[in-house]
Amino acid sequence: MMLSSFPLMNRLRLSKQxxxxxxxxxFPSCHSVLDVGGQDAKVIVxxxxxxxxxxxxxxxxxxxxxxxxxxxxxxxxxxxEEFGGAALSGRESLRINSMCTVFAESEVISLKNLGRNTRDIALAVHQSIVDRLMAMLHRAGAPGAELVFTGGGAKNICIVKLIEKKLGIxxxxxxxxxxxxxxxAALYGRDAGAVKTPGM
Structure with missing residues (x-):
């Protein structure tokens, strides 16, 4: 049986969040969520x-x-695991112009071949990512006062620090x-009555 045939899975697939x-x-007072996962990034207000x-x-x-x-x-x-910390120690202001993964990687390799410090390049990569995330936050009209950062991307200390600096929070x-x-998703299932687990 396909997963999509389950009512709960249908609801999760449609809501996606x-x-x-x-x-x-x-965080009961949160007004917006920034989620950076392995394959996508999203803002939920x-x-x-x-x-x-x-x-x-x-x-x-x-x-x-x-x-x-x-x-x-x-x-x-x-x-x-060490990428974010390395980027935080970058000093020189560089810029990655492309946000296409293939072209951005070419820019990174070119900067390396020019003898640029790898930590400076790492910082430029993180700044380009944060610029993209900030654009998403602005398009969504996400309030800045209570922003919760989720997904594996939230484990990157440089992304966290750069976002905090830009938002001032x-x-x-x-x-x-x-x-x-x-x-x-587990909480969703519990609240929907789809999961019957003692103690939950």
């Missing part, structure tokens, strides 16, 4: 009752996602941001 359910559970009032998602390109970070880190010789972070979607 279990993240705000957990975000509101952890919530109403006073926790309902979704606006939703923005990146286009088909992987730019601004975890996969983009992974490719750029490998191009510069960093692991994904402290971003709210779950302890395990990469699990927000999964736990939110």
């Amino acid at each position: 279990p993240e705000p359910l957990l975000a509101r559970h952890l 919530l109403g006073s009752a926790g309902n979704v009032v606006d939703f923005q998602m990146n286009d088909k390109c992987a730019a601004g996602t975890g996969r983009f970070l992974e490719i750029m880190a490998a191009s510069l010789g960093f692991s994904l 402290s971003v709210k972070l779950p302890k395990r941001p990469e699990l927000t979607g999964a736990v939110g």
Whole structure:
């Protein structure tokens, strides 16, 4: 039987955003959620009752996602885990003009061949990602006062710091941001009566 035949899966597929359910559970006053996963990035704006009032998602390109970070880190010789910290130590202002993964990687390689410091290039990569995320936040009209950052991208310290600097706020972070979607889906199922687990 296909998963789409289950009522709960249909509802999750249509809503596409279990993240705000957990975000509101952890941070009751949050008004917007920025989620950066492996293959997509999205902004979800919530109403006073926790309902979704606006939703923005990146286009088909992987730019601004975890996969983009992974490719750029490998191009510069960093692991994904150390990439954000390395970028924070960058000093020289460089610019990555393309947000297409293939073209951006070519720019990164060209800068390396010119002898640019890899940490400076890493910072430029992160700045280009944050510029893209900020554009999504502005298109969604996401309030800046209570922004919850979820998904694996929220584990990147440089992205967090750059967003906080641009917005002038402290971003709210779950302890395990990469699990927000999964736990939110579980809460959705519990509230919908689809999951009957003792103690929940």
